[in-house]
Amino acid sequence: xxxxxxxxxxxxxxxxxxxxxxxxxxxxxxxxxxxxxxxxxxxxxxxxxxxxxxxxxxxxxxxxxxxxxxxxxxxxxxxxxxxxxxxxxxxxxxxxxxxxxxxxxxxxxxxxxxxxxxxxxxxxxxxxxxxxxxxxxxxxxxxxxxxxxxxxxxxxxxxxxxxxxxxxxxxxxxxxxxxxxxxxxxxxxxxxx
Amino acid sequence: xxxxxxxxxxxxxxxxxxxxxxxxxxxxxxxxxxxxxxxxxxxxxxxxxxxxxxxxxxxxxxxxxxxxxxxxxxxxxxxxxxxxxxxxxxxxxxxxxxxxxxxxxxxxxxxxxxxxxxxxxxxxxxxxxxxxxxxxxxxxxxxxxxxxxxxxxxxxxxxxxxxxxxxxxxxxxxxxxxxxxxxxxxxxxxxxxxxxxxxxxxxxxxxxxxxxxxxxxxxxxxxxxxxxxxxxxxxxxxxxxxxxxxxxxxxxxxxxxxxxxxxxxxxxxxxxxxxxxxxxxxxxxxxxxxxxxxxxxxxxxxxxxxxxxxxxxxxxxxxxxxxxxxxxxxxxxxxxxxxxxxxxxxxxxxxxxxxxxxxxxxxxxxxxxxxxxxxxxxxxxxxxxxxxxxxxxxxxxxxxxxxxxxxxxxxxxxxxxxxxxxxxxxxxxxxxxxxxxxxxxxxxxxxxxxxxxxxxxxxxxxxxxxxxxxxxxxxxxxxxxxxxxxxxxxxxxxxxxxxxxxxxxxxxxxxxxxxxxxxxxxxxxxxxxxxxxxxxxxxxxxxxxxxxxxxxxxxxxxxxxxxxxxxxxxxxxxxxxxxxxxxxxxxxxxxxxxxxxxxxxxxxxxxxxxxxxxxxxxxx
Numbered sequence: 097x098x099x100x101x102x103x104x105x106x107x108x109x110x111x112x113x114x115x116x117x118x119x120x121x122x123x124x125x126x127x128x129x130x131x132x133x134x135x136x137x138x139x140x141x142x143x144x145x146x147x148x149x150x151x152x153x154x155x156x157x158x159x160x161x162x163x164x165x166x167x168x169x170x171x172x173x174x175x176x177x178x179x180x181x182x183x184x185x186x187x188x189x190x191x192x193x194x195x196x197x198x199x200x201x202x203x204x205x206x207x208x209x210x211x212x213x214x215x216x217x218x219x220x221x222x223x224x225x226x227x228x229x230x231x232x233x234x235x236x237x238x239x240x241x242x243x244x245x246x247x248x249x250x251x252x253x254x255x256x257x258x259x260x261x262x263x264x265x266x267x268x269x270x271x272x273x274x275x276x277x278x279x280x281x282x283x284x285x286x287x288x289x
Numbered sequence: 290x291x292x293x294x295x296x297x298x299x300x301x302x303x304x305x306x307x308x309x310x311x312x313x314x315x316x317x318x319x320x321x322x323x324x325x326x327x328x329x330x331x332x333x334x335x336x337x338x339x340x341x342x343x344x345x346x347x348x349x350x351x352x353x354x355x356x357x358x359x360x361x362x363x364x365x366x367x368x369x370x371x372x373x374x375x376x377x378x379x380x381x382x383x384x385x386x387x388x389x390x391x392x393x394x395x396x397x398x399x400x401x402x403x404x405x406x407x408x409x410x411x412x413x414x415x416x417x418x419x420x421x422x423x424x425x426x427x428x429x430x431x432x433x434x435x436x437x438x439x440x441x442x443x444x445x446x447x448x449x450x451x452x453x454x455x456x457x458x459x460x461x462x463x464x465x466x467x468x469x470x471x472x473x474x475x476x477x478x479x480x481x482x483x484x485x486x487x488x489x490x491x492x493x494x495x496x497x498x499x500x501x502x503x504x505x506x507x508x509x510x511x512x513x514x515x516x517x518x519x520x521x522x523x524x525x526x527x528x529x530x531x532x533x534x535x536x537x538x539x540x541x542x543x544x545x546x547x548x549x550x551x552x553x554x555x556x557x558x559x560x561x562x563x564x565x566x567x568x569x570x571x572x573x574x575x576x577x578x579x580x581x582x583x584x585x586x587x588x589x590x591x592x593x594x595x596x597x598x599x600x601x602x603x604x605x606x607x608x609x610x611x612x613x614x615x616x617x618x619x620x621x622x623x624x625x626x627x628x629x630x631x632x633x634x635x636x637x638x639x640x641x642x643x644x645x646x647x648x649x650x651x652x653x654x655x656x657x658x659x660x661x662x663x664x665x666x667x668x669x670x671x672x673x674x675x676x677x678x679x680x681x682x683x684x685x686x687x688x689x690x691x692x693x694x695x696x697x698x699x700x701x702x703x704x705x706x707x708x709x710x711x712x713x714x715x716x717x718x719x720x721x722x723x724x725x726x727x728x729x730x731x732x733x734x735x736x737x738x739x740x741x742x743x744x745x746x747x748x749x750x751x752x753x754x755x756x757x758x759x760x761x762x763x764x765x766x767x768x769x770x771x772x773x774x775x776x777x778x779x780x781x782x783x784x785x786x787x788x789x790x791x792x793x794x795x796x797x798x799x800x801x802x803x804x805x806x807x808x809x810x811x812x813x814x815x816x817x818x819x820x821x822x823x824x825x826x827x828x829x830x831x832x833x834x835x836x837x838x839x840x841x842x843x844x845x846x847x848x849x850x851x852x853x854x855x856x857x858x859x860x861x862x863x864x865x866x867x868x869x870x871x872x873x874x875x876x877x878x879x880x881x882x883x884x885x886x887x888x889x890x891x892x893x894x895x896x897x898x899x900x901x902x903x904x905x906x907x908x909x
Contacts, residue, residue: 134539153351154539155556158557159555181507184362186358197556200559245681251686252682255686283365285365289410
């Protein structure tokens with residue numbers, strides 16, 4: 097058990113020393129222990145990184161928990177890395193940990209207290225997803241699917257799965273379809289008021 | 290609008306010099322610039338009044354909206370959802386009337402929220418903050434006389450679609466109580482979206498619940514789970530139906546179960562749900578009982594893609610009434626709901642208008658003051674359904690044909706009224722008339738469901754019973770025959786068919802069906818009793834006596850058998866036996882018209898005895 101942690105320490109050290117060109121700034125965010133994490137750290141087989149922005153008390157984001165897990169299960173083995181990003185700076189750590197447990201999330205979680213990642217990925221609400229390539233280029237940002245059309249107006253099941261379609265296109269090396277209408281959820285900019 | 294003249298807005302501050310002075314002096318007293326909209330002065334009162342009853346610690350809403358920090362960190366969203374009318378949740382348009390618990394922001398209030406966001410959500414002077422309201426913990430209507438709860442919590446999985454679950458909760462009362470109201474606590478307000486509540490005086494719901502190993506069961510409530518006579522029950526978030534006065538309380542009989550159907554929206558996490566219900570009793574039987582009228586169509590049949598499918602219904606009031614409450618009901622494809630009263634003088638008034646029907650906001654709309662409607666007023670409804678792909682709530686994509694039915698994937702369109710007649714005689718007239726109207730529509734609903742499921746024997750049985758009640762035995766025969774064809778080995782099905790054939794005066798066929806029932810179950814006293822009655826009508830008196838004696842042997846307390854047997858003996862001239870059997874029947878008959886009828890026939894038989902004896906006595 098001591099060896100992997102030593103290895104992790106090395107990697108962190110290396111990042112700090114070497115740094116990353118360009119977009120690396122906002123992509124280095126805090127994990128739940130308050131450590132800086134390079135969310136795009138190269139890892140074998142990783143071809144794209146997904147950030148799913150959530151808050152613990154947004155009902156729409158919470159209802160997506162099973163769907164986010166499902167997508168992770170499908171795409172993790174195909175070289176897609178998933179991060180949950182808790183985007184409410186006021187959220188106490190304990191309630192984030194409790195939320196992860198309660199919603200049975202197995203995806204690693206990050207915090208974005210200054211909304212650096214929010215701005216970089218251009219997301220506006222919780223829940224919303226962004227896909228970034230290994231070089232830090234934003235490939236997709238928007239809704240997970242078309243289930244919610246507006247507050248109080250949702251389909252029993254989605255008819256278009258935007259995030260899954262974008263990931264499939266990326267993995268197939270095809271152009272990504274135009275993002276659909278804006279995601280529906282809790283407005284993130286309010287949390288910085 | 291200003292036609293080139295000065296902008297009227299420019300004049301506003303100068304409208305009154307006194308107001309201007311006041312404005313200046315406050316501005317001087319406070320900070321150099323008091324924002325035009327502040328949280329403490331303008332926004333907090335709105336939150337307290339219209340939002341915080343749900344959006345508070347322990348409330349049914351997902352987050353609190355009470356403190357400045359809580360509100361400003363949702364500010365844009367609050368401005369958005371109030372502008373679109375999603376919040377506060379109140380589906381009835383203003384013209385529908387004034388209802389208890391009404392939550393509706395005025396256009397000015399909505400505008401004030403937008404403006405607050407535009408000016409940067411300033412907090413304002415803390416001294417402006419009104420006193421924060423308090424909400425009592427626990428029961429809002431007082432201390433319940435009886436609290437019932439689920440024995441074990443129901444575990445709601447983290448699925449993504451809505452879940453409907455029905456629970457039968459026993460009500461431990463030793464004698465009839467009179468209920469003034471009930472208060473529903475969802476037990477997990479995050480996931481329970483609304484509750485339909487009924488009373489079942491039969492074990493039917495209990496048995497369905499017990500048959501499912503987990504708490505509650507999926508499916509439909511049985512027919513025996515009903516509203517108490519004249520009253521609506523149910524729960525929507527943030528609402529508590531007030532107690533009715535004691536003289537309107539409804540009777541709750543021992544052995545009844547509370548049947549609760551929960552509509553749950555899984556939160557995304559596994560959740561435990563354990564609702565509890567407090568009941569509040571009055572002192573004695575009510576002096577008044579309202580009547581429930583249901584308008585609607587049960588012949589709904591909507592083609593896929595149909596964007597404007599309209600149903601209509603109307604009913605002319607046979608007496609004066611007060612409308613106490615209105616409850617619209619429809620499923621996912623309904624879009625607009627209209628309920629209108631047309632008075633005898635031709636004037637009209639809205640009773641209910643919803644332009645964006647949402648199945649998730651079922652609500653009983655209770656009038657703040659009863660609406661008096663005179664005799665001959667026409668209550669009418671018109672609902673519009675959208676079964677196209679454009680209706681995002683359409684549960685079927687691509688859209689499919691949908692017809693009337695009670696499952697959430699079927700479609701319904703009802704408008705219920707709670708009506709109070711001024712006196713018992715008018716109430717009896719109204720109730721009789723309304724029940725006739727509603728049963729006629731129920732029959733149409735069954736016929737609609739049977740078009741979809743022609744092999745459902747239970748549907749055939751249920752509708753046949755309704756036809757018998759409506760005095761339409763030929764239709765009852767049609768359905769009992771279908772039921773018996775589906776389950777030819779069922780004694781009950783053949784018995785039902787025989788009974789309906791007898792009611793339709795098709796006696797020989799009735800006898801055949803009853804004999805078939807007896808071949809399957811020779812121990813049925815009622816089948817022998819009915820067979821005896823049928824052959825007696827055919828004039829086969831000796832056979833009738835045999836069948837009826839067998840019925841009485843199997844069940845000496847079969848009142849109908851005894852009564853018919855007494856007639857059979859009289860028909861065969863054996864008046865002594867006829868009197869004897871009539872006496873046995875009279876010992877069992879409850880006081881009432883049947884007992885009176887038996888008594889008068891017994892008297893006739895007794896009189897017939899004497900001349901026979903006299904004639905017989907002088908026999909050499």
